[in-house]
Amino acid sequence: MGSRWGLLGPVGRRRMSFLLLLPLLCPAALSETIRYTIPEELARGSVVGNLVKDLGLRDLPTRNLRVSAEKKFFSVSTENGDLLVIDRIDREQICGKKSTCVLEFEMVAEKPLNFFHIAVAIQDINDNPPTFNRNITELEISELALTGATFALESAQDSDVGVNSLQQYYLSPDPHFSLNQKENPDGSRYPELVVKAPLDREEQSCHYLVLTAVDGGEPARSCTTQIRVVVVDANDNPPVFTQDTYRVSVRENLPVGSSVLRVAATDLDEGSNAEITYAFINIGKAVRQLFKLNSKTGELSIGGGLDFEEREHYIIGVEAKDGGHHTAHCKIQIDILDENDNAPDITLDSESKHIREDVELGTVVALIKTHDLDSGFNGEILCQLSGSFPFKIVQETKNTYKLVTDGALDREQTPEYNITITATDKGKPPLSSNRSVIFNIADVNDNAPIFHQASYVVHVAENNPPGASIAQVSASDPDLGPNGHVSYSIVASDLEPRALSSYVSVNAQSGVVFAQRAFDHEQLRAFELTLQARDQGSPALGANVSLRVLVDDRNDNAPRVLYPALGPDGSALFDTVPRAAQPGYLVTKVVAVDADSGHNAWLSYHVLQASEPGLFSLGLRTGEVRTARALGDRDAARQRLLVAVRDGGQPPLSATATLLLVFADSLQEALPDLSERPAPSDPQAELQFYLVVALALISVLFLLAVILAVALSLRRSSSPAACSCFQTDGVCSKAGPGLSPNYCEWTLPYSYNLCAASRSSKAEFKFLDINPENAPPQDLLCNEASWFESTSNDNPKMTSDSVHLQQVSYFKILSSHKYD
Numbered sequence: 001m002g003s004r005w006g007l008l009g010p011v012g013r014r015r016m017s018f019l020l021l022l023p024l025l026c027p028a029a030l031s032e033t034i035r036y037t038i039p040e041e042l043a044r045g046s047v048v049g050n051l052v053k054d055l056g057l058r059d060l061p062t063r064n065l066r067v068s069a070e071k072k073f074f075s076v077s078t079e080n081g082d083l084l085v086i087d088r089i090d091r092e093q094i095c096g097k098k099s100t101c102v103l104e105f106e107m108v109a110e111k112p113l114n115f116f117h118i119a120v121a122i123q124d125i126n127d128n129p130p131t132f133n134r135n136i137t138e139l140e141i142s143e144l145a146l147t148g149a150t151f152a153l154e155s156a157q158d159s160d161v162g163v164n165s166l167q168q169y170y171l172s173p174d175p176h177f178s179l180n181q182k183e184n185p186d187g188s189r190y191p192e193l194v195v196k197a198p199l200d201r202e203e204q205s206c207h208y209l210v211l212t213a214v215d216g217g218e219p220a221r222s223c224t225t226q227i228r229v230v231v232v233d234a235n236d237n238p239p240v241f242t243q244d245t246y247r248v249s250v251r252e253n254l255p256v257g258s259s260v261l262r263v264a265a266t267d268l269d270e271g272s273n274a275e276i277t278y279a280f281i282n283i284g285k286a287v288r289q290l291f292k293l294n295s296k297t298g299e300l301s302i303g304g305g306l307d308f309e310e311r312e313h314y315i316i317g318v319e320a321k322d323g324g325h326h327t328a329h330c331k332i333q334i335d336i337l338d339e340n341d342n343a344p345d346i347t348l349d350s351e352s353k354h355i356r357e358d359v360e361l362g363t364v365v366a367l368i369k370t371h372d373l374d375s376g377f378n379g380e381i382l383c384q385l386s387g388s389f390p391f392k393i394v395q396e397t398k399n400t401y402k403l404v405t406d407g408a409l410d411r412e413q414t415p416e417y418n419i420t421i422t423a424t425d426k427g428k429p430p431l432s433s434n435r436s437v438i439f440n441i442a443d444v445n446d447n448a449p450i451f452h453q454a455s456y457v458v459h460v461a462e463n464n465p466p467g468a469s470i471a472q473v474s475a476s477d478p479d480l481g482p483n484g485h486v487s488y489s490i491v492a493s494d495l496e497p498r499a500l501s502s503y504v505s506v507n508a509q510s511g512v513v514f515a516q517r518a519f520d521h522e523q524l525r526a527f528e529l530t531l532q533a534r535d536q537g538s539p540a541l542g543a544n545v546s547l548r549v550l551v552d553d554r555n556d557n558a559p560r561v562l563y564p565a566l567g568p569d570g571s572a573l574f575d576t577v578p579r580a581a582q583p584g585y586l587v588t589k590v591v592a593v594d595a596d597s598g599h600n601a602w603l604s605y606h607v608l609q610a611s612e613p614g615l616f617s618l619g620l621r622t623g624e625v626r627t628a629r630a631l632g633d634r635d636a637a638r639q640r641l642l643v644a645v646r647d648g649g650q651p652p653l654s655a656t657a658t659l660l661l662v663f664a665d666s667l668q669e670a671l672p673d674l675s676e677r678p679a680p681s682d683p684q685a686e687l688q689f690y691l692v693v694a695l696a697l698i699s700v701l702f703l704l705a706v707i708l709a710v711a712l713s714l715r716r717s718s719s720p721a722a723c724s725c726f727q728t729d730g731v732c733s734k735a736g737p738g739l740s741p742n743y744c745e746w747t748l749p750y751s752y753n754l755c756a757a758s759r760s761s762k763a764e765f766k767f768l769d770i771n772p773e774n775a776p777p778q779d780l781l782c783n784e785a786s787w788f789e790s791t792s793n794d795n796p797k798m799t800s801d802s803v804h805l806q807q808v809s810y811f812k813i814l815s816s817h818k819y820d
Contacts, residue, residue, distance in 0.1 A: 032117070033104075033117040033118065033119050034049075034051075034054050034055065034116065034117070034118050034119070035118075035119045035120075035121065036048050036049045036083070036118070036119075036120045036121070037120070037121040037123060038085075038089075038120060038121070038122065038123065039122070039123045039124075039125045040089050040090060040091035040092075040101075040122050040123065040124060040125055040127070041088065041089060041090065041125060041127055042085045042089060043085070044085055044086055044087070044088075045084055045085065045086075046084065046085045047082045047083070047084060048074065048082075048083040048084065048085065048120060049082070049083050050080065050081055050082050050083070051065060051076060051081045051082070051083050051107060051116075051118075052080065052081030053081075055107070055116055057081065057109065060078070060080075060081050061078065062110075062111050063109045063110055063111060064109070064110040064111070065078075065081065065107060065108070065109050066107070066108050066349075067105055067106075067107060067108075068105060068106045068107070068108045068115075068347060068349050068367070068369060069103075069105035069106070070345075070347070070371070071087075072086065072087065072105075073085065073086065073087045073089055073103060074086060074103075074105070074120070076107070083118075089103075089122060091122045091123075091124050091125075091161075092124075092128060092159035092160070094122065095122065096310075096311070097159075097161060098161075099161060099162075100121065101121065101122040101124075102119050102120065102121050102122070103119070103120045103122060104117070104118070104119045104120075105118055105120075106118065106369060106400070108349045108367060112364070113364040113367060113402070115367060115369075115396065115397070115400050117397075124160050124161050124162055124164050125160075125164065125217075126160055126164040126215060126216075126217025126218065126219075126220075126221060127160070128158060128159040128160050128164075128221075129158070129215070129221035129222065129223055130156035130157065130158040130166045130213040130214070130215055130221065130222060130223045131156060131157055131158070131223050132154060132156050132157075132211075132213070132223055132224075132225040133154060133157070133284075133285075134154060134225060135225055135226065136225065136226045136227075136228060137153065137154050137211075137225055137226070137227045137228070138227075138228045138230060139151055139153070139193065139227055139228065139229050139230065140229075140230045140231075140232050140325040141195065141199060141229055141230070141231055141232065141325070142199075142231075142232050142234055142324065142325060142326065143199045143200060143201040143231050143232065143234060144234040145195045145198075145199055146195070147195055147196060147197065147198060148194065148195065148196070149194070149195045150180060150192040150193065150194050150195075151192060151193040151194075151195075151327065152190065152191075152192050152193075152281060152282070152317075152319065152327070152329050153190070153191040153192060153193055153211060153227065154225065154281070154282065155188070155189070155190035155191060155213075155282045156169075156213035156223055156225075157284055158213075158215055160215060160217070162216075163216040163217065164215055164216060164217040165188075165215060165216070166188070166189060166213055166214075166215050167189070167214060167215055167216035167220075168181070168213075168214045168216075169181055169189070169191040169211060169212065169213055169214075170211070170212040170214065171191075171193075171209055171210070171211055171212075172209050172210040172211075172212075174207060174209055175196075175197055176195065176196065176197045176199060176207060177193055177194065177195060177196060177207065177209060177229070178193075178194045178196045179191055179192070179193065179194065179211075180192040180193075180194045184315055184331065185245070185315065185331070185333070186315050188315075190282050190317075191211060191213075193209075193227070193229075199231050200231075201231040201232070204231065205230065205231050206228060206229065206230055206231070207228075207229040207231070208226065208227070208228055208229075209226070209227040209229065210224055210225075210226055210227070211224065211225050211226075211227050212224045232324075232325050234324075237267055237268040237269040237273070237274075237322075237324075237326065238267070238322065238326030238327065238328055239265040239266065239267045239276050239320040239321070239322045239326060239327065239328040240265060240266055240267070240328055241263065241264070241265045241318075241320060241328050241329070241330040242263075242264050242265070242266075243263075243330060244330055244331065245330065245331045245332075245333060246261055246263055246330060246331070246332045246333070247332075247333040247334075247335070248260055248261045248332070248333075248334055248335070249334075249335040249336075249337055250302075250306065250334060250335070250336060250337065251336075251337045251339055252306045252307055252308040252309075252336050252337065252338060252339050252341065253305065253306065253307075253339055253341050254302050254306055255302065256302050256303065256304065256305070257301055257302060258301060258302045259299055259300070259301050260291070260300045260301060260302065260334065261299075261300050261332070262297065262298050262299045262300065263278065263298040263300065263318050263320075263330060263332065264298055265278075265298070265320035265328050265330075267322040267326070269322060269323075269324060269326075271323065272323030272324070273322050273323045273324030273326075274322055274323060275322060275323040276320050276321065276322050277295045277296065277320070277321050278293055278294070278295050278296075278297075278298040278318055278319070278320055279293065279295060279318070279319050279321070280293055280316060280317065280318060280319075281317040281318065281319040281329065282317035283316050283317060287314055287316060288303075289303060289304050290302070290303055290304040290305075290306065290314070291303050291314070291316060291334075293318065298318070298320075300316075300332060306336055307336075308336045308337065308338040308339070308374075308375075309338075309342065309373040309374070311336065312335070312336050313333065313334060313335045313336060314332075314333070314334040314336075315331060315332070315333050315334075316331070316332040316333075316334065317329060317330075317331060317332075318330050318331075318332060338374055338375050338376065338378060339374075339378070340374055340378040340425065340427025340428065340429070340430070340431055341374070341431075342372055342373040342374045342378075342431070343372075343423075343425070343431040343432060343433040344370050344371065344372045344381045344423035344424070344425050344431070344432065344433050345370065345371045345372070345373075345423075345433065346368065346369075346370055346383075346421055346423050346433060346434075346435035347368070347369040347370075347371070348366055348367070348368060348369075348421075348435060348437055349366065349367040349369070350365060350366035350367065350403075350437070353437070353438065353439055353440055354439075354440050354441075354442040355405070355409065355439050355440070355441055355442060356409075356441075356442045356444060357409045357410055357411040357441050357442065357443065357444050357446075358409075358444045358446075359405055359409060360405070361405055361406065361407070362404050362405060362406075363404060363405045364402050364403070364404050365391070365403050365404065365405060365439065366402075366403040366437065367400070367401070367402060367403075368383060368393065368400065368401040368402070368403060368421060369399060369400050369401075370383055370399045370400075370401070370423045371399060372425050374425065374427065377425075377426040377427060377428075378425055378426070378427035379425060380425060380426040381399060381423050381424065381425050381426075382423070382424050382425075382426070383395070383401050383421065383422070383423045384421075384422055384424075385419065385420070385421060385422070386420040386421070386422050386434070387419070387420060389406075389407075389417055389419055390405060390406050390407025390408065390409060390417075391403055391404065391405055391406055391407075391417070391419060392404060392406040393421070403419075403421075409441050410441075411441040411442070411443050411444070411479075411480070412447065412478045412479075414441065415440065415441055416438055416439060416440045416441060417438070417439045417441070418436060418437075418438050419436065419437050419438075419439065420434050420435070420436050421434065421435045421436075421437070422434050423435075443479050443480035443481060443483050443484070444479075444483070445479055445482075445483035445535060445537025445538065445539070445540070445541060446479070447477055447478050447479050447483075447484075447541070448477070448535070448541035448542060448543050449475040449476065449477040449486045449533040449534065449535055449541065449542065449543050450475055450476055450477070450543060451473065451474070451475045451533060451543060451545040452474050452475065452476070453473075453545070454545070455545060455546045455547070455548070456471060456473055456545065456546070456547040456548070457547075457548045457550065458470055458471040458547070458548070458549055458550070459550045459552050460515065460519060460549055460550070460551055460552065461551075461552045461554055462518070462519045462520055462521040462522075462551050462552065462553060462554050462556065463518050463519070463520075463554055463556055464515050464518055464519055465515075465518070466515060466516060466517050466518055467514055467515070467516070468514065468515050469512045469513065469514050469515075470504070470513055470514065470515050470549065471512075471513040471547060471549070472510065472511050472512045472513065473488060473506075473511045473513070473531050473533070473545060473547060474511050475488075475511070475533035475543060475545075477533075477535050477541075479535065479537065482535070482536035482537060483535055483536070483537040484535060485535060485536045486511075486533045486534070486535055487508045487509065487533070487534055487535075487536065488506050488507070488508055488509075488510075488511040488531055488532070488533055488534075489506060489508060489531070489532050489534070490504070490505075490506055490529055490530070490531055490532075491530050491531070491532045491544065492529070492530035493527065493528065493529045493530065494527055494528045495527050501516070502516055502517055503515070503516055503517060503519075503527070504516060504529065504549070506531060511531075511533070513529075513531075513547065519551045520551075521551045521552065521553040521554070521596070521597065522553075522557065522595045522596070524551055525550070525551050526548065526549065526550045526551060527548075527549055528546060528547070528548045528549070529546070529547045529548075529549065530544055530545070530546055530547075531544065531545055531546075531547055532544050533545070553596050553597045553598055553600055554596075554600070554649075555596055555600040555647060555648075555649020555650065555651070555652070555653060556596070557594055557595040557596045557600075557647075557653070558594075558647070558653035558654060558655050559592045559593065559594045559603055559645040559646070559647050559653065559654065559655045560592060560593055560594070560595075560655060561590065561591070561592045561645060561655055561657045562591045562592060562593055563589065563590065563591035564588060564590070564657070564659070574660045574661070574662055575587060575588045575659060575660065575661050575662070576661075576662050576663075576664050577627070577631075577639075577661050577662065577663050577664075578663070578664075578665060579631055579663050579664065579665055580630075580631075580665075581627045581630070581631065581663075582627065582630060583626075583627055583628055583629050583630060584626050584627065585626060585627040586624060586625075586626055587616065587625045587626060587627060587661060588624075588625045588659065588661075589622070589623055589624045589625065590605055590618075590623035590624075590625065590643050590645065590657060590659075591623060592605075592623065592645040592655065594647045596647065596649065599648040599649065600647055600648060600649040601647060601648070602647060602648035603621070603623075603645055603646070603647055603648075604620050604621060604645070604646050604647075604648070605618050605619060605620060605621070605622070605623040605643060605644070605645055606618070606620075606643070606644045606645075606646065607641060607642070607643060607644075608642040608643065608644050608656065609640070609641070609642035610639070610640070610641050610642075611636060611638070611639045611640045611641075612635055612636070612639055614628055614629065615627065615628060615629060615631075615635065615639060616628055616639070616641060616661070618641075618643060623643075623645070625641065625643075625659065625661075631663050635663075637662060637663045637664065638660065638661070638662055638663075639660075639661040639662075639663070640658065640659070640660055640661070641658070641659040641661065642656060642657075642658050642659075643656065643657050643658075643659060644656050645657070
């Protein structure tokens with residue numbers, strides 16, 4: 001603040017003190033425009049003033065104070081309410097050469113929404129030095145110029161105003177020339193070169209001067225240009241304008257090339273000294289682009305677009321020079337007349353583009369500010385809505401309005417409003433502009449979810465995979481966001497509460513109902529659920545719907561035989577049939593049940609096997625077993641029936657029962673037959689049994705052969721050379737050396753050769769295991785060298801000459817047996 005006050009100067013500090021004390025002295029002035037004064041080119045972040053104190057605001061964070069302007073040079077601190085500079089403020093760029101420069105804008109506060117009008121006066125600082133258009137100015141002066149003759153020089157341009165603008169010109173010392181300063185009607189100054197001593201071209205043809213322009217700033221800034229004075233020969237009559245000042249008024253937007261006026265100058269000289277040319281003098285580049293001057297005729301025309309809003313009048317200097325280098329000067333003042341060439345401008349400020357559908361009538365939804373660059377009636381504006389909407393415009397000040405609600409809002413019927421605001425000025429013809437704003441109606445949870453069906457019924461086949469979806473419920477809610485986001489849940493059921501979660505579940509987002517387990521039609525045929533759709537509004541709204549689940553049957557149960565009662569092996573114990581039973585006699589009845597239902601439980605009875613086909617008949621649907629004919633003499637007393645019970649499913653399932661039927665006139669007669677009832681056949685057990693029997697038979701035959709051989713040897717003990725060879729099916733005997741050694745007949749896959757010595761009362765046998773691959777092709781014979789020899793004490797002794805008992809090898813049954 002200290003640096004800012006220093007830049008203001010004494011007058012500015014007094015004015016600022018008065019403006020800061022104004023809110024304290026006049027509290028009622030808060031409703032008027034709040035004014036501040038600052039110097040230009042303040043650093044960004046500089047404090048202009050405290051709006052909280054000056055406006056008397058409270059609860060700053062909730063008011064959301066902000067600047068509403070076409071171009072924002074200022075912002076508001078959200079911490080303390082200071083009005084801060086946020087952009088470069090160049091007074092010359094903003095206001096040009098205007099004596100006063102004021103930035104007007106509005107402060108917008110929310111909760112409640114309101115305008116506050118702010119005006120910041122921008123004081124000039126000396127930030128622009130004077131400048132000459134040319135660094136060197138050449139001036140021709142006749143040697144006959146009289147003492148005191150004046151010559152206008154090129155003036156310097158300074159963008160600053162007031163004391164900071166151009167204030168003084170200085171000329172470098174010269175015995176022939178001095179400087180004179182003149183002032184234009186608009187207050188600007190320009191220099192004139194004054195001849196203070198006679199000139200002599202023959203003595204000095206050129207004079208070099210330095211012209212310095214100085215402004216009034218602190219510190220002062222300056223610029224220089226060099227003036228080259230060329231002394232020319234005599235031309236004693238200068239041109240003379242008909243008027244010193246020409247004044248004309250033109251309308252803005254005059255077409256380029258249009259003539260404005262014509263200046264005229266006369267010269268009493270003749271010839272080339274009387275030929276006059278016209279040129280601009282002491283004007284800036286911008287003015288040179290807007291106006292064109294005919295150098296021969298002096299006609300001034302439009303060279304660019306004029307704009308009253310940019311500048312209201314122009315002062316142009318014109319120089320007339322004759323052929324003898326004499327000059328004359330005049331001024332042209334051009335006043336610009338305003339036309340209605342600017343349409344009104346509309347600025348909108350609103351807290352939000354979303355309006356709750358339950359908002360109260362008269363609520364401010366937007367602030368409207370209009371602006372027209374034109375003046376007078378051309379700048380007076382009428383603001384109104386285009387179309388029929390539940391809104392209206394209420395005027396607050398000359399150029400500020402409020403847009404308020406004027407009817408009930410319903411988002412479900414009209415979710416948004418595209419409002420067009422029209423601003424029309426009072427010019428002739430009037431100009432208007434439109435500004436559109438879209439207001440989205442914010443949703444309120446005023447609609448409960450609605451199911452697409454009044455109730456749901458689904459069929460689910462039993463034995464479904466756990467986790468499979470069985471149904472889907474769907475509800476819609478016309479609200480938006482959480483108010484329209486529907487979630488689903490199960491709120492009631494005719495199942496037990498503990499069992500409910502193990503049967504079904506529902507996806508809260510999609511409404512898909514899943515089976516948590518496989519259903520069994522035989523245990524649960526139907527159940528009912530009550531599902532709820534609930535939105536996520538506050539408070540939440542919901543709706544219920546019933547879902548009935550029917551569990552359809554599948555053929556997953558085979559028939560079960562109830563009668564006759566079956567034994568452990570699956571067959572009935574027995575049933576007796578009188579021997580004199582006639583055809584059609586009811587023997588028994590097969591009773592079966594199926595836990596399934598419908599076609600899956602339709603049972604049919606079929607005979608798979610029968611001991612005597614044709615002896616009995618079986619009812620297809622009843623299961624009754626009846627005699628088909630009388631018992632014949634050849635028919636066995638015991639009959640066996642294998643009955644199959646099939647259901648009607650696809651594919652069908654079945655069960656079997658074995659019926660044992662005995663033809664007998666009494667129970668005592670049937671008992672013997674029953675006692676001979678064969679045990680249930682087991683293929684593995686039967687195979688083992690046959691192997692054991694075969695081994696036992698082989699062992700018995702072997703022992704019989706041994707005994708028979710011993711007996712024969714004892715009976716033939718009188719024959720020392722006797723030797724017999726026994727086999728299981730035949731006997732080969734050797735009575736003497738004349739017996740053929742190759743005769744031996746084999747009738748079994750195994751054989752035993754037995755040799756015994758008749759001379760010995762005791763025989764000792766040796767069994768030789770001969771491999772069939774190593775056996776000779778002929779049968780083994782009994783050689784004399786192999787008989788037993790008697791010792792002196794009649795005890796047989798096994799020697800190399802002893803009789804050997806050879807056992808012929810045979811293939812083992814267990815290893816050679818093939819199993820089916």
